Amino acid sequence: MSRLKLATVWLGGCSGCHMSFLDLDEWLIDLAAQADVVFSPFADIKKYPEYVDVVLVEGAIANEEHLETIQIVRERSQILISFGDCAVTGNVTALRNPLGSAEPVLQRSYIQAVDLKPQIPHEPGIVPHY
Ligand code: SF4
Missing domain, CATH: 3.40.50.700 (NADH:ubiquinone oxidoreductase-like, 20kDa subunit)
Known part of the structure; x- marks a missing residue:
């Protein structure tokens, strides 16, 4: 077998x-x-x-x-x-879905909630648009 x-x-x-x-x-x-x-x-x-x-x-x-x-x-x-x-x-991964798109999630995670060097990751496709 x-x-x-x-x-x-x-x-x-x-x-x-x-x-x-x-x-x-x-x-x-x-x-x-x-x-x-x-x-x-x-x-x-x-x-x-x-x-x-x-x-x-x-x-x-x-x-x-x-x-x-x-x-x-x-x-x-x-x-x-x-x-x-x-x-x-x-x-957990779907909690971002009600926000409608990747942009508000990226803003919250990488700009608003960051103290040092806030910046949005720029690798294409790292977060899908929807
Ligand atoms: S991957 Fe998702 S379902 Fe699995 S333990 Fe982590 S949070 Fe729970």
Whole structure:
């Protein structure tokens, strides 16, 4: 029997879901007997594999990089499990949505709430417009 190819992905989340995953403690040993972790923040693997049986996705899609990542993950994974509130409902990451656009969030976070050298990050796509 071939071993399960398991991945975990970290998008816009605090990593608490991954920490909770590690709280499986001794059950991780049982999991290791059944599955190979082929991609994860726990493993130093840079490229998402061409084929994954099951992927756990933590966090919401919060920027352009996340969007590109999740499209690749969707394409190459047989089963995708939204892992935690941020992945399912947006949760903390979605608190900015009622503000309508990225601009008020950027102003509040990087100009109004900063004492030293306030400036808005200028990397394209770092925060989506909507
Ligand atoms: S649901 Fe979101 S806020 Fe809660 S632990 Fe997971 S990533 Fe963090």
